[in-house]
Amino acid sequence: MKLRSFFVVVALLSSTTIVKAQQLSTIPADKDVRVGKLSNGLTYYIRHNEYPKNVANFYIAQRVGSIQENDDQRGLAHFLEHMAFNGSKHFPGNGIIDFTRSLGVEFGSNLNAYTSIDQTVYRICDVPTNRQSALDSCLLVLRDWSGNLTLDAKEIDKERGVVHQEWQMGASAGQRFYENYLPQLYPGSKYGNRLPIGLMSIVDNFKPKVLRQYYRKWYRPDNQAIIVVGNIDVDHVEAEIKALWADAKVPAHAAQVVDEQVPDNNKPIYVTFKDKEQAYTVIQMMHKHDVYPDSLKSNMMYMINGYIKSIMTNMLNARYQEMAQDSLCPFVGASVSDGNYIISKTKDAFSGGVVPKDGQVKEAIKALVREMERARQFGFTETELARVKSSIISAAESMYANREMTPNTTFYNQYVSNYLENEPMPSIEDQYRLTSSIIPQLTVEMINDMAKQLIVDTDTNLVVIAQEQEKEGKTDYITVDLLKNAIKEARSEKLTAWVDHVKQEPLIAELPAKGEIVKETENKKLGFKKWTLSNGVTVILKKTDFQNEQVKMNAIAKGGTNRYGEKDFINNRLFNQVIGYSGIGNFTSTELSKVLAGKRANADLGMSLYNTTVSGSSTPKDMETMMQMAYLYFTKIKKDEKSFKMMMNAVEMELKNKNLKPEEVYDDSVSVTRFVHNPRFAPLELKDLTKVDYDRILEMAKEVTADASKFTFYFTGNFDEEKLREYVKQYVASLPANKNAKASSDTDPRTLAVGMVKNHFERKMDTPKAQLTAFWTSKPLAYTLENDILVDALGKVLDMALLRSIREESSAAYSVGAQGFVDSDINNKATYTLYAGCPMDPAKAQLAYDLMMKGVNEATIKIDAADVQKAKEFMLKQFDENARNNNYWLDVLYNYNRWGVDSYTNYKDIVKSLTPEKLSAFLKNVILSSGNKIEVMMTPAQ
Numbered sequence: 001m002k003l004r005s006f007f008v009v010v011a012l013l014s015s016t017t018i019v020k021a022q023q024l025s026t027i028p029a030d031k032d033v034r035v036g037k038l039s040n041g042l043t044y045y046i047r048h049n050e051y052p053k054n055v056a057n058f059y060i061a062q063r064v065g066s067i068q069e070n071d072d073q074r075g076l077a078h079f080l081e082h083m084a085f086n087g088s089k090h091f092p093g094n095g096i097i098d099f100t101r102s103l104g105v106e107f108g109s110n111l112n113a114y115t116s117i118d119q120t121v122y123r124i125c126d127v128p129t130n131r132q133s134a135l136d137s138c139l140l141v142l143r144d145w146s147g148n149l150t151l152d153a154k155e156i157d158k159e160r161g162v163v164h165q166e167w168q169m170g171a172s173a174g175q176r177f178y179e180n181y182l183p184q185l186y187p188g189s190k191y192g193n194r195l196p197i198g199l200m201s202i203v204d205n206f207k208p209k210v211l212r213q214y215y216r217k218w219y220r221p222d223n224q225a226i227i228v229v230g231n232i233d234v235d236h237v238e239a240e241i242k243a244l245w246a247d248a249k250v251p252a253h254a255a256q257v258v259d260e261q262v263p264d265n266n267k268p269i270y271v272t273f274k275d276k277e278q279a280y281t282v283i284q285m286m287h288k289h290d291v292y293p294d295s296l297k298s299n300m301m302y303m304i305n306g307y308i309k310s311i312m313t314n315m316l317n318a319r320y321q322e323m324a325q326d327s328l329c330p331f332v333g334a335s336v337s338d339g340n341y342i343i344s345k346t347k348d349a350f351s352g353g354v355v356p357k358d359g360q361v362k363e364a365i366k367a368l369v370r371e372m373e374r375a376r377q378f379g380f381t382e383t384e385l386a387r388v389k390s391s392i393i394s395a396a397e398s399m400y401a402n403r404e405m406t407p408n409t410t411f412y413n414q415y416v417s418n419y420l421e422n423e424p425m426p427s428i429e430d431q432y433r434l435t436s437s438i439i440p441q442l443t444v445e446m447i448n449d450m451a452k453q454l455i456v457d458t459d460t461n462l463v464v465i466a467q468e469q470e471k472e473g474k475t476d477y478i479t480v481d482l483l484k485n486a487i488k489e490a491r492s493e494k495l496t497a498w499v500d501h502v503k504q505e506p507l508i509a510e511l512p513a514k515g516e517i518v519k520e521t522e523n524k525k526l527g528f529k530k531w532t533l534s535n536g537v538t539v540i541l542k543k544t545d546f547q548n549e550q551v552k553m554n555a556i557a558k559g560g561t562n563r564y565g566e567k568d569f570i571n572n573r574l575f576n577q578v579i580g581y582s583g584i585g586n587f588t589s590t591e592l593s594k595v596l597a598g599k600r601a602n603a604d605l606g607m608s609l610y611n612t613t614v615s616g617s618s619t620p621k622d623m624e625t626m627m628q629m630a631y632l633y634f635t636k637i638k639k640d641e642k643s644f645k646m647m648m649n650a651v652e653m654e655l656k657n658k659n660l661k662p663e664e665v666y667d668d669s670v671s672v673t674r675f676v677h678n679p680r681f682a683p684l685e686l687k688d689l690t691k692v693d694y695d696r697i698l699e700m701a702k703e704v705t706a707d708a709s710k711f712t713f714y715f716t717g718n719f720d721e722e723k724l725r726e727y728v729k730q731y732v733a734s735l736p737a738n739k740n741a742k743a744s745s746d747t748d749p750r751t752l753a754v755g756m757v758k759n760h761f762e763r764k765m766d767t768p769k770a771q772l773t774a775f776w777t778s779k780p781l782a783y784t785l786e787n788d789i790l791v792d793a794l795g796k797v798l799d800m801a802l803l804r805s806i807r808e809e810s811s812a813a814y815s816v817g818a819q820g821f822v823d824s825d826i827n828n829k830a831t832y833t834l835y836a837g838c839p840m841d842p843a844k845a846q847l848a849y850d851l852m853m854k855g856v857n858e859a860t861i862k863i864d865a866a867d868v869q870k871a872k873e874f875m876l877k878q879f880d881e882n883a884r885n886n887n888y889w890l891d892v893l894y895n896y897n898r899w900g901v902d903s904y905t906n907y908k909d910i911v912k913s914l915t916p917e918k919l920s921a922f923l924k925n926v927i928l929s930s931g932n933k934i935e936v937m938m939t940p941a942q
Contacts, residue, residue: 026299027303027434028427028430030430031427032047033046033047033415034047034234034238038241038242040221041221041222042226042245042248043225044238045228045415045418045419046228046229046237047229047415048234049408050231051404051405051407051408052881053884054880055230055231056127056129056138056231057125057126057127057227057228058123058139058142058228059121059122059124059142059228060121060122061119061224062119062219063223063225064218064223065116065118065119066078066117066194066195066196067194069198070214071193072210073206073210074198075163075197075198076203076210076211076214077120079159079211080115080215080219081122082162083151083155083159084096084122084149085111086159087155088144088150089148089150090143096111096144099137100127103127103128103134104128104873104874105124107803110124117345118345119420121416122142122145125409128873129231132233135237136240139228139240139244142226143245146219146221147219147248156208156211158809159811161844164204165812167197167200167203168769168841168842169815169839171766171767173278173279177275178195180273181271181273181465186262186342189262191344221245223257225420260344262346262347264460265460265462266460268484269464270480271463272465272468272479273465274467274468275469276470276471276660276766277661277766279658280332281356281361281466281469282354283356283361283364283466283467284463284464284465284466285352285353285368285369286342286349286352287349287454287455288347288461288463289348290347291345291347291348292348295422300434303434304438304442307442308442311388311389312375312451315385315388315447316336316371316375319375320333320336325590325646327645329357329367330356330357330360330364331355331356331364331368332355333650334354334364334368336350336351338350341463349463350454350455352368352372353368354367357653362482369491370490372455373490373491374497375448376456377495378496379497380444381498384500385442385443388597389442391598393435393440393598394600395600396435399428400429401549401619402547402548404548405546405547405548503586505586505595507587507595507625508585508632511730512631512730514729514730514734515732515733516533518532518533518534519532525905526542526896526905527542528542528893529541533732533733534733535735535737536708536709537708537709537713539712539713539732540893541715542715544716545718550718551626551715551716552616552887554613554894555613555712555714556612556712556898557612557613557711558611559612559745560611560612561607561609562747562826563704563745566680570684570688570689570691571692571693571697572680574651574692575700575701576606579604579605579637582638582640582643582698583640584632584636584638585638587638590642590643596625599622601617601625601626602618603615603616603629605633605637605705609749610825610826612711614630614634614711616629616630620719620723623719623723623724624723624727624731631734634705634735635736637698639694639695639698648689655686662938663771666763666771666936666938668683669761671683673753673759673936674753674934680749703741706738706741707738708732710741712898713728713732716886716893717886748826752777752823752831752932753932755932756933757934758934760939761937761938761939762938762942763939765940768842768940770845770848770939770940772840773934773936773937774836774856774934774936775834775835775932775934776833776932777823777927777933778830778831778832778929778930779831779932780831782830783824783828783901785903785910787822787832787922788830788832789907789914790914790919790926791821791922791927792820792875793919794919794927795820795834796867796870796871797859797863798818798820798859799818800870800871802816802818802851803816805854806848810844812841812844812847813839813840814839819836820833820834828898833927834923834927836855845937845939859919860924863916863919865916868914875911876912883904892904
């Protein structure tokens with residue numbers, strides 16, 4: 001934004017206490033983070049934090065990325081990120097991956113990195129803090145990333161195929177657009193030629209010395225920050241950082257990081273693009289403006305400006321969402337935002353995007369621009385502002401109340417933004433204090449002035465992009481003239497102010513007669529209480545202290561989509577979405593969102609194959625709202641035709657062109673193969689939408705909720721038990737218990753393929769890609785916790801083995817995954833499944849296939865003991881994290897109450913007892929002995 005707009009806001013605020021107290025003040029920095037800078041320029045942020053318990057996160061952020069590449073290095077910033085896991089001074093070969101796995105840290109989730117235009121960040125997360133030596137070694141990994149990578153020529157050559165395959169995986173209409181049109185969108189700027197994935201002609205052929213030159217030039221302590229957050233000794237970590245980086249030097253006359261600028265454009269830039277795999281038409285309209293100077297971000301006005309801008313875009317987006325519910329609206333969806341201009345940090349833009357309905361491109365663009373103009377000319381209303389302010393304050397209150405349970409990643413996000421972009425990093429206490437002070441004093445005049453600053457009606461710095469599908473025989477493609485005329489016509493329209501329709505009434509106008517709790521018992525072992533209500537409903541509650549601001553609810557009854565036959569297969573498929581877009585009580589979906597503004601509560605009704613569930617979440621303060629919503633899902637779902645049509649338009653848009661993408665075709669092939677072409681589980685197709693019956697879905701919703709006595713309500717979280725008791729009497733014990741309601745079904749319609757099933761097929765595609773998925777499934781067996789743990793561990797050790805053989809040793813795939821899981825039927829009979837899959841380099845598809853099958857077969861004879869130990873470490877660490885998670889306990893309580901299975905008490909003992917021999921025997925005698933194996937492989941047609 002141009003600086004003049006900052007001063008307009010200041011002028012508007014000049015008569016308020018905000019400015020008198022804060023206009024010239026600095027946003028206070030969090031005193032609980034230790035920030036330092038070594039003489040060589042290395043910056044560090046260290047913070048002690050105890051949530052999650054007994055883990056720590058380690059990061060190294062580099063303020064360099066692909067924008068620093070020379071023309072002969074395009075793609076090497078990202079390639080270097082890959083090489084950080086392929087050998088360093090203290091961790092040769094795959095040593096970093098092996099070491100962190102020995103701590104229970106998974107590669108890909110806990111251990112990973114990313115490269116963007118102007119930054120590269122590496123992470124080791126959720127490291128157990130029980131051994132100081134392990135934490136010190138994590139710092140040593142950061143030190144190696146900082147300046148001690150091996151960059152061995154053989155390892156570089158092996159990684160070329162992996163990176164090339166990553167490019168193949170990402171090849172899409174969107175990637176092709178940026179590869180072809182970024183230069184046009186960034187005339188005169190290096191940003192037009194520096195996508196991080198780079199050029200494959202360089203990736204495939206660069207000399208190792210070129211990569212080393214980039215590394216030595218830019219990976220230096222003065223371009224790096226170390227961030228450590230978790231249950232650590234701050235003094236010790238600081239001392240280790242100082243010792244480890246004491247010898248890190250910055251060469252004399254070292255190249256400096258200079259921000260790449262983005263020139264203004266006096267004439268508008270129009271870009272039209274068509275691609276065979278572009279699923280739907282998207283129009284983007286952007287007005288570039290200056291960024292907020294880093295040097296001023298510590299001033300209080302930056303925070304005030306951010307709130308005003310956020311409120312303005314939030315209110316305009318709410319208008320677009322409301323418009324989309326009108327059947328005459330020419331777009332499926334539209335939205336605005338303000339932030340980086342595409343990929344550049346040195347130029348911002350106010351951007352609007354719209355997805356037109358078929359044949360309504362021009363009208364959709366006009367609708368997008370029209371509402372921008374309406375906001376610019378007439379501004380917003382007091383009621384719109386009140387809703388957004390209420391939501392912001394509610395979120396701030398919740399964060400403040402939960403400040404002792406703030407996860408490590410939240411602090412990291414603050415610190416990395418402070419280092420890379422000079423973003424402020426106030427404490428949660430200060431953030432709450434400032435928010436509570438600023439938000440109530442913001443007026444609609446201030447928001448309206450921001451709209452006038454951001455929304456302009458000139459062509460200076462205007463950029464418009466149109467992306468659409470290329471079809472054989474199509475001639476009416478979007479033209480520059482169409483885009484120009486649509487914008488011009490919308491700007492010239494005579495408009496009137498927006499009218500905000502608000503329904504002012506409670507969720508439930510007349511409360512139901514209360515029921516009673518007729519019986520209470522307690523389970524000391526798992527720490528829950530059980531109530532039986534006067535209407536037959538069972539309530540199970542477990543109070544926890546995991547999150548101060550969280551209450552979770554699941555109400556579950558036996559019987560889901562299995563109740564319904566072929567005529568309802570399509571209604572089953574869309575049941576959850578349709579009900580989610582419906583209203584409740586006297587409120588439509590839009591009216592409900594308005595009346596719930598400022599409340600942090602939600603509830604939803606849904607069906608799975610075997611169960612019907614009313615799930616909810618809230619803060620302790622808003623628990624009654626959650627309970628009222630749940631009550632209304634049982635008693636009064638409101639038909640909302642407008643919202644239903646909006647949803648169906650979006651589904652139609654998604655399905656119309658989904659088969660353009662090879663990945664979508666492949667996913668559908670996996671599904672139909674696994675479920676033996678059973679129409680109940682068939683992927684949704686465009687032709688199916690004519691069978692969706694809204695009235696029938698509402699009838700089904702009434703049927704599955706008609707007898708509340710069939711439901712058990714589960715509650716976990718930081719609730720006040722006495723308040724919950726009263727809410728249960730009022731909103732649960734009062735629910736209808738209709739003994740004549742339609743009975744739940746005991747039938748199990750699920751079909752899984754048996755025997756040896758192969759589905760290998762070819763498909764034409766613009767960028768050749770190959771994918772492979774395999775399932776090995778046991779015969780149905782009784783469920784046991786030990787078997788559940790065995791198949792889970794088996795998936796983890798196979799994941800490690802296949803990653804080594806397929807990716808690291810053979811460069812045949814960018815990613816490889818394996819997993820073990822359990823499918824339970826309606827009677828809790830279990831099938832134990834081992835899954836493995838990978839997108840592959842088409843030239844090495846057969847090799848990847850052979851290695852996968854070989855890896856599984858060899859595991860029946862021998863499994864690496866070190867891999868088993870790593871899997872056990874991860875599972876034990878994950879269990880400790882889960883044990884302090886409310887959603888996990890909802891599952892534990894359900895399994896115990898429904899099936900009598902205690903999945904908590906003996907879990908650790910079973911994991912500790914795992915051996916390679918047990919896993920091999922389970923694979924051989926339980927899974928592979930069934931003879932049930934499915935293979936799905938897609939390769940490019942010639």
